[in-house]
Amino acid sequence: MASSKSLHLIFLLAVIFADVAVDSSKEFLQRARETEFYDWMVGIRRRIHENPELGFEEFQTSELVRKELDAMEIPYKHPFAVTGVVGYVGSGKPPFVALRADMDALALQELVEWEHKSKIPGKMHACGHDAHIAMLLGAAKILQEHRDELQGTVVLIFQPAEEGSGGAKKMIEHGALENVEAIFGFHVRSAKALGTVTSRPGPLLAANGFFEAVISGKGGHAAVPQLAIDPILAASNVIVSLQNLVSRETNPLESQVVTVGKFQGGSAFNIIPESVSIAGTFRSFSKESFFQLKQRIEEVIIAQAAVQMCNATVDFLTEKQPFYPVTVNSEQLHRHFLNVAGEMLGFDNIKDELPTMGAEDFSFYSEVVPVAYFYFLGMQNESHPPLKIGHSPLFQVNEEVLPYGAALHAALAFEYLSDAQIPSMEKERVHDEL
Ligand SMILES: *[C@@H]1O[C@H](CO)[C@@H](O)[C@H](O)[C@H]1NC(C)=O
Ligand SMILES: *[C@@H]1O[C@H](CO)[C@@H](O)[C@H](O)[C@H]1NC(C)=O
Ligand SMILES: [Zn+2]
Ligand SMILES: [Zn+2]
Numbered sequence: 001m002a003s004s005k006s007l008h009l010i011f012l013l014a015v016i017f018a019d020v021a022v023d024s025s026k027e028f029l030q031r032a033r034e035t036e037f038y039d040w041m042v043g044i045r046r047r048i049h050e051n052p053e054l055g056f057e058e059f060q061t062s063e064l065v066r067k068e069l070d071a072m073e074i075p076y077k078h079p080f081a082v083t084g085v086v087g088y089v090g091s092g093k094p095p096f097v098a099l100r101a102d103m104d105a106l107a108l109q110e111l112v113e114w115e116h117k118s119k120i121p122g123k124m125h126a127c128g129h130d131a132h133i134a135m136l137l138g139a140a141k142i143l144q145e146h147r148d149e150l151q152g153t154v155v156l157i158f159q160p161a162e163e164g165s166g167g168a169k170k171m172i173e174h175g176a177l178e179n180v181e182a183i184f185g186f187h188v189r190s191a192k193a194l195g196t197v198t199s200r201p202g203p204l205l206a207a208n209g210f211f212e213a214v215i216s217g218k219g220g221h222a223a224v225p226q227l228a229i230d231p232i233l234a235a236s237n238v239i240v241s242l243q244n245l246v247s248r249e250t251n252p253l254e255s256q257v258v259t260v261g262k263f264q265g266g267s268a269f270n271i272i273p274e275s276v277s278i279a280g281t282f283r284s285f286s287k288e289s290f291f292q293l294k295q296r297i298e299e300v301i302i303a304q305a306a307v308q309m310c311n312a313t314v315d316f317l318t319e320k321q322p323f324y325p326v327t328v329n330s331e332q333l334h335r336h337f338l339n340v341a342g343e344m345l346g347f348d349n350i351k352d353e354l355p356t357m358g359a360e361d362f363s364f365y366s367e368v369v370p371v372a373y374f375y376f377l378g379m380q381n382e383s384h385p386p387l388k389i390g391h392s393p394l395f396q397v398n399e400e401v402l403p404y405g406a407a408l409h410a411a412l413a414f415e416y417l418s419d420a421q422i423p424s425m426e427k428e429r430v431h432d433e434l
Contacts, residue, residue, distance in 0.1 A: 025344035025411045028142050032403035032410075037138070041402040044068065045134035046116040049397075052105030052123040052130070055161030058083040061103050061133065065158050068137050072144050074156070081170035085158040089143045090150035090417070097416045098155040098176075098183040099409045100365065101136035102129045102162035111393040126395040128188040128379075131402060133158065138406025143414065152417040155180055161361075166322040168364040182333065182371040184412045185362045186405065190387035192378030194400055197341050197408070198353040199375035201334035205327035206255070207290040208359035210317050212262075212279040213238070213301045217310045219274040228272040234308035235263065235276045241304045242280075245296050256293060257283040257357050283357045285326055327363040333373035336419065340411050341375075345404070373412075377405050 031037060044064070053061050062083040069076050069087050076087035083103065110117050110124040118124045136156060143154050157176055161167030177183070192198060215235045220228025239260050246256045258280065265276025282297060284290040298314045305312035316323075342350050353376060366372035379398040380387055388394040 024146075024414050025340055025407070028410045028414075029344050029403060029407040031142055031145075032138055032406040037141070038403060040141075041134045041138045041406065042399050044137055045130050045397065045399065045402065048130040048133055049125050050116050050119050052118050052120055052125045053103075054107060054123060055104040055163055055165040055167060056082045058103040058160050062158070062160075065103070065133060065137065069140065069156075072141055074140055074144055076156070080174040080176050081160055081167055083160045084167065084171050084174070084176065085156075086171075086176050087140060087156035087158075088153055089140060089147055089156065090153040092153055094179060095152040095181050095417060095420045096155050096179040097152065097413045098157050098180045098365070098369075099136060099139060099413055100157040100159060100168075100183060100185040100362065101132040102159055102167065102361075103133055104129060104161050104163050104165075104167070106163060106391060108391070108393050112396055124393065124395075126392060127163065127390045128395070128397050129162065131188055131397045131399070131405070132186075135402055135405030136409060138402060139409035139413070142406060142410040146414065150414065150417055151421050154413045154417070157183075164321045166324065166361050166364065168361040169322050172364055172368055177365065177368055180369055182330075182373075182416055183365050183369050184333070184373050184375075184409065185360075185365070186375045186377050186408070187360070188379050188390075188397065188401060188405070189376040190379055190389045190395070192351075192376060192380060193349075194378050194381045194398060195345055195404065196349040196351055196378040197345065197375050197404075198351040198378070199329060199334070199337065199373070200353045200355070201329050201331045203285050203326050203328050203355050204353065204374055205355070205360050205363065206257070206283040206285055206357045207287065207326045207363070208281060208283050208324040209290070209294060210279065210281050210321055211294075211297055211301075211314060212277060212317060213312050213314045214275055214277045215301075215305045215310050215312045216275040217272070217308070220272045222270040222272055225272065229309050230272050231276045231305075231308075231310050232266060232273065234305045234310040234312075235265070235278055237308065238301050238304045238312070239263070239278060241300050242297060245293060245300065249296060250289070250293075254289055255285050255355070255357065256289060257281070258293070258297065283359065285355065287326065290323070290326075324359040324361055325363040325367045327360050327374055328366050328370070329373050330366075330371045333371060333416075336416060337373055337375060337412065340415050341408060344407060344411060377401060377408070
């Protein structure tokens with residue numbers, strides 16, 4: 001039991017540190033908005049935008065990140081997971097808090113005509129990861145300017161291959177999370193207002209898996225079906241049966257999705273093909289129901305194909321794209337986020353997010369470091385035309401978002417380390433980790 005004197009001291013400390021919180025949030029945003037600072041971030045983002053690289057091929061992007069870290073005299077380790085970079089700012093001692101940016105582009109032809117359009121045909125930063133990199137470098141600059149005040153170490157994670165290939169998983173396997181006790185990440189959002197952020201405590205994004213099945217029959221002439229075994233009919237029934245999994249085998253209060261997005265095979269009006277292939281995605285909000293669904297997908301495809309005398313093979317493609325876990329936000333960091341982001345942006349500009357069936361490979365970090373937090377950063381300036389959403393060839397980043405992301409990253413980490421020094425917070429922090 002603490003004496004009233006030491007309680008008084010803790011209270012005083014809390015007041016002092018709470019005061020720091022107010023200052024750093026607003027000060028960091030102001031700093032990131034200064035013309036020279038802003039132009040520097042915009043320049044980085046545009047250079048990366050012009051030269052998009054796909055997952056695990058982010059060689060020049062990685063080099064650009066390292067050059068900027070060198071210029072700021074921030075030490076880093078490289079490579080992690082082929083192109084990944086991990087920088088370190090602060091005391092070099094615990095606690096270690098991580099900030100994450102993804103670096104990969106999409107296989108998409110940019111259709112926006114502007115000065116800094118992608119120079120690589122068929123590749124485009126259409127998800128905003130170019131802006132994510134610029135904002136994490138912006139945070140690095142702010143934090144480096146305050147390195148003597150950091151009560152621990154900020155770990156800057158620049159990862160490859162978020163789009164499907166699970167770069168985060170490889171970063172972890174290569175040790176990027178060593179000693180890390182908390183981690184933050186965000187994604188830009190076209191449909192949300194500039195200067196607002198959204199998130200929620202608990203499950204935020206779904207676990208995701210892919211499947212592909214080849215259904216084989218016996219080819220033949222369309223006019224004599226009795227001499228063939230029709231894989232198109234079998235696959236059609238497979239697709240219908242798959243749709244019964246969510247409606248009939250899942251608790252209606254649990255969210256799941258099975259979508260078949262690909263159905264290929266056959267080449268002529270009057271030929272029954274030898275085989276067809278189907279492929280799709282399945283998603284869920286709990287690990288148990290995710291693996292239950294996976295098992296049933298495989299059983300249903302094989303058994304339903306057999307009804308029509310076809311054979312089926314099912315592949316979950318985990319070599320290429322590992323299953324993404326559920327992204328779960330820590331309750332403790334949600335309170336921290338409300339405080340820090342609220343001070344910076346105004347408490348009215350922190351909105352609740354509903355869970356969605358989208359998936360993020362940030363989930364690999366949140367699986368390993370449960371004190372994890374992911375949020376969305378609004379980009380839409382209400383006085384500009386509506387932005388196209390991510391993965392559109394017409395996607396655009398509103399560069400006015402850059403100071404917000406840089407300052408939020410920096411303030412969330414800075415304040416996390418400051419709070420960790422307050423004994424009452426320390427207790428709570430340790431408790432949450434158990
Ligand atoms: C299915 O597999 C069995 C066992 O390998 C084989 O005998 C049969 O011919 C196959 N049927 C089709 C339609 O491919
Ligand atoms: C939104 O756009 C207007 C007009 O371009 C600009 O004056 C304003 O500063 C922008 N808002 C923010 C928050 O950047
Ligand atoms: Zn994306
Ligand atoms: Zn993305």
